[in-house]
Amino acid sequence: MTVATPVLEERMNLVVVGHVDHGKSTVIGRLLADTGSLPQGKLAQVKAMCERNARPFEYAFLLDALKNEQAQGITIDTARCFFKTRKRHYIINDAPGHVEFLKNMITGAARAEAALLVIDAHEGIQENSKRHGYMVSMVGIKQLVVLVNKMDLVQYNREVFERTAEEYTTFLENLGVHPLRFIPVAAREGDNIATRSRNMDWYDGPTVLEQIDSFEKAEEDFELSFRMPVQDIYKFTAENDDRRIVAGTVESGRVRVGDEVVFHPSGKRSTIRTIEGFMIEPRDEVRPGEATGFTLSTEIYIKAGELMCKAGDPPPHVGRRLRANLFWMGRAPMIKGKQYILRIGAMKVGAVLAEIQRVLDASELRTEEHKQQIDRHDVGEVVLETLRPVAFDRRNDNEPTGRFVIVDDYEIAGAGIVLEPATDRNSVIDNEIREREYSWEKGDVAPIERERRFSHAGKFILFNGSPGSGKRALAKQVERVLFERGCNTYYFGIANHFEDLDSEGGAGALTHDQHIDMLGKLTRILTDAGLLIITTIANIDDFDLEKLRKLNHPNEVFLVNIGETGLSKVWADVQLDPQPDIPSAVRRVVEALTSQHVLVDYSI
Amino acid sequence: MDQIQQLENKSIHILREAYREFKSLCMLWSIGKDSTVLLWLTRKAFFGHVPFPLVHIDTSYKIPEMIAYRDRLALEWRLNMVVGQNVEAIRAKRTFPDGALSRIECCRALKSEALKHTLSGEWPRMRLNHSTGKYEVDENREPFTGVIVGVRADEEGSRSKERYFSPRDKQNDWDVDDQPPELWNYYKTDFAPGTHLRVHPLLDWTELNLWEYIERENIPIVGLYFDRGEGKRYRSLGCEPCTNPVESNAISVSQIVAELRSGKFANIAERSGRAQDAEDGNTLETLRRDGYM
Known part of the structure; x- marks a missing residue:
């Protein structure tokens, strides 16, 4: 031939x-x-x-x-x-x-x-x-x-x-x-x-x-919803480039300049201002498969790992539990209770195997209903629970955003497809806190006795803002002023123990979740001791804040938010502009603490 | 989207993955067409910027025009240019051209060893000072944990077995038989302390794809690839004593593209002019297991 x-x-x-x-x-x-x-x-x-x-x-x-x-x-x-x-x-x-x-x-x-x-x-x-x-x-x-x-x-x-x-x-x-x-x-x-x-x-x-x-080449499906996992956010300021570029590869759908977009799981919204590229023809639309970048018309705080979607398109699922088919390649079997890393889109998040619904036997692909682990080369139908909410699609709705891998001990050990979201049950953390509070051994001194003696309640005062927002100087000054008033207060330098909470972590910051956890447990003790514990943190999101609140329970969090941050709603007890004027900012914080009866004067 | 655009997008995606995941990342720039295309793709991926150092291993036997071209582009594109060398071997004349070593041993000493110790920071790195145009000893000796390399699967056998993200252990060794899975857009980007990863964004490109891209993008390429009146041109670039040109009258990128499309080289390896390959039983696997690019 x-x-x-x-x-x-x-x-x-x-x-x-x-x-x-x-x-x-x-x-x-x-x-x-x-x-x-x-x-x-x-x-x-x-x-x-x-x-x-x-x-x-x-x-x-x-x-x-x-x-x-x-x-x-x-x-x-x-x-x-x-x-x-x-x-x-x-x-x-x-x-x-x-x-x-x-x-x-x-x-x-x-x-x-x-x-x-x-x-x-x-x-x-x-x-x-x-x-x-x-x-x-x-x-x-x-x-x-x-x-x-x-x-x-x-x-x-x-x-x-x-x-x-x-x-x-x-x-x-x-x-x-x-x-x-x-x-x-x-x-x-x-x-x-x-x-x-x-x-x-x-x-x-x-x-x-x-x-x-x-055989046919796959056609680009323009009808699918727009999905782009945010791979990274670039700002090459040192190179005299002031563009803040949201970069990633478009998995499906199209989007144009002027379109409103939503980022999940944060829920933040903005509009596409420009489509960026180097040595390309100017363009006002991107298509599936393009590795591209956008600038947005408003300064919103989003992180790498989020899923960029178009407003008006069917939104992805956002949750912490998903039902999936999963194929295991790891040397060690996949077991319940162990923490793995789930990678879906550009998101990396801690995850546990919550349920094994059935396992297809490796050699016969026969169904086994009661297996307790997923062995190498097995296929399992499972429920996975992530440590924080993730955005995903059902594989049948949108293939690229419905597939994931599991990392165990640095290796890609599992791969799977999302069948559907699973209903959020009582999360692991809720259960943990319930047990903790149930068995918490208390001393004989009641919180109210402490409050009367110190003239204030115990409170976790948190300053949230980007690096360089001026939060640290402000927090230290608040400590000084409260101390002068006779309060039991302590400024805890976050970087001393949890360095990553002091900087803007991208996707994949598994230690971030662990550190939020440790911080919440620590402040639970210190607020219970009647202390006004002050710390700063770099850009937590809603989920982090909710977790800190839960962990600090029954005591409360007092939030000072500086500038545009990862928090989507107005949770703040005090909202300030970046680089606030310190004396007036301190005054506002103290006023808010007073009006909320954190600072009380029993001597009157 | 055509073939070249697909390849470009995938390479850019991989470069961005590498940049996000590795704190200490560098790219090897051999001055050849492959790594120069890679450098171009990097500027595209990062919107005109090259946000990591470029490492060149200078064997001292490179064709002088390559070095001139390297420094010209480095200054023009404001590259963070780092050069490493096996100074000792060159000084002691322990090389193939000096008659002291076989070609393979020479490659191992001047390339693999130099690369290994430059990446680890054990040997001095020379960094280009943009204000003086001279190379100075780099203060930074932090080991690189991610190394971007322009190898392609179609170049020769061992490279066809590569992954996009390919782990190397502490000794720089590559375990060909136990490689990580790669699927969809997920690559091995987690690695144990002490190990590092080679990143191969050009894995799927062919020689023809590269030249088509060079033509489309008008990428400046070192002149040694073109016939300059002698009826010969280089198809693959390396050290002067071990690299031979091929018979060709192609004087421009478009003529090279036409030449490759004609099938003229269909049965001749791209690296056939590289004498060390022949000495390694034409597999390169021995050298690559030891850390060769």
């Missing part, structure tokens, strides 16, 4: 999967040979070598031989093979059949636009025939074709083919997976790979090559 020259420079990524020894390499070798994609003389050379060693020639040997000659520029390796048809270029990604290499298989499959799954007609459906079928659907490949291989070993028997196809269809349908087609092939003999088989007149469908050329 002559080398075909593709008309278009189109490329498509394929993956060939299936159980070990069912003939993946033979299928690939045959595709390369039959499309003339092999280096000159290679086929003859490998055949001669087999003859010399008295071994029957196998197309799979071609791959091995090529692997040893990668540097000749043919660039073939088991990792990626290239071939081309008249229609386009193809890249076949590595997808080893052995179960130990499942994470490689997943990696190869996740890059593919279509999959060929190979089943040995003689040996029938095996463990990885099933597992790979499921994985392919889970990573999001819509175009799956099943090759029933080694038909020569079953005398090209139509019944064997149909039985295999039927059995496998039943299995896949249980998982909600629908293959496009089954093709009977004998890859070693070339039957139905590039040319129609004379041995199987009863089959009138396409050959594998025809099938491959009929």
Whole structure:
């Protein structure tokens, strides 16, 4: 066959999967040979070598031989093979059949636009025939074709083919997976790979090559809601660039200059002022797949990790519990009670396995109802609970924002798709606090006695604002003034213990959640002791504040908010502009403390 | 969106992931076409800025025009340019051109070793002072934990097995057989103390894609890639004693694109002019396991 020259420079990524020894390499070798994609003389050379060693020639040997000659520029390796048809270029990604290499298989499959799954007609459906079928659907490949291989070993028997196809269809349908087609092939003999088989007149469908050329490139779906995980916020002030750019890659939908946008989970809103780029044509619209950046018309405080959406589009779900299908690759099993990191979109958040609803057995994909953990290579239907609210979609509504991975001990150990949001139950923290308060051993001195003696209640006075907002100087001055009035007060330098709470952390600040937790527990004790405990914090959000309030319960938080911060609503007891004038700001704080009866004068 | 735009967007996404996740990040700039495209993509990703240092390992045997080009762009684009070198080996003449080492041993000494110790900060780093135009010893010796490298999967076998985010242990070693999974837009960006990650934003690009992009974006490329009247040009750049040009009359980017499209080099490796590859059994795997780029 002559080398075909593709008309278009189109490329498509394929993956060939299936159980070990069912003939993946033979299928690939045959595709390369039959499309003339092999280096000159290679086929003859490998055949001669087999003859010399008295071994029957196998197309799979071609791959091995090529692997040893990668540097000749043919660039073939088991990792990626290239071939081309008249229609386009193809890249076949590595997808080893052995179960130990499942994470490689997943990696190869996740890059593919279509999959060929190979089943040995003689040996029938095996463990990885099933597992790979499921994985392919889970990573999001819509175009799956099943090759029933080694038909020569079953005398090209139509019944064997149909039985295999039927059995496998039943299995896949249980998982909600629908293959496009089954093709009977004998890859070693070339039957139905590039040319129609004379041995199987009863089959009138396409050959594998025809099938491959009929795979479709995914169309950009402009109808989907606009979603862009905020990858980062850039401000290159040191380079004399004052733009504050919200950067990310658009996962779906479109957005234009002037559109109103909402960031989740914070709920902050603004309008797109400009679409930014370097060495690009000016533009007023962005489309799916673009790695872009925006400036907004108002200064709002948002963090990397939020999901940027368009006002008016169906909003994403925002919550702390989600039901998901999850595939586990970690060496250690996934267990309840352990804290993992969930990554969804650009968000990184602590998460626990709250419930295991069922586990599909690794080898049989049989359902087990009462498993207590998810073992390596298992697929589980689970409920995950995050430590703070996250924004997500159901996978069926919007694929890119409905998929996640779980990180355990620095490694991506799990991958999954969101089925639906799960109802928020009593969160872990509510339960913890209830138990804590129930068993809290009190002394004999009642809070009111302390309040009378000190002439003030115990209170956690929190100054929230961006670095450089002037909060620290103000907080220290408030401590000074209260102290002079005779109050029991203490300025706690936040950076002494919780350095990250002193700076604007981006997504993935797992320690942030732990430190908020520790801070809340600490202030619970100090406020109970009747102290006016003062500290500063750099930009907490609503969820953090709510958590601090809960942890500090039954005592209260007094909030001084400076400038535009991560808090979406007006929670503040005192709201100040950045860099406030200290004496007047102190006066306002003291007045508010007095009007709220924190500072009381029992001597009158 | 065409092929090149897709590749560009993905590379930019990966660069931004790296920048967000790594406090101590650098990019290797070999002055060749690949890492120069990478540098261009970086300026696109960060809206005209290059927010991390560029590290060049100077073997002292680079073709002089490469160094001149490096310093010209570094000054023009205001790059934070850092240069590392195996000063000792060069001074002691323990190199291949001096007849003391094989090509592979020389690569190991002047490139892999120099790279390893420059990244870790154990050996001095020379930093370009933009006001004087001279290189000075850099005070900063903090190890780099993220290293952006312009390798491509189609260059040669070992690179085709790479991940976008590829872990290296304390010895700079690469465990080819146990690599992290990568799926959707999620990469391994968490790493244990003492280890570091190589980041490969160009993994999916082919040689032709690069030249098409260079043409489309009008990226300044060192002149050694073009035929300048001798019927030869470099297809891959390295040290002068170990790099040979290919037969070609291409004098411009568009002629290189046409030449690659014609299939002229379909059966000749891009790196066939790099003598150390041949000595390493044409796999580079030995060198790469030891930390070669």
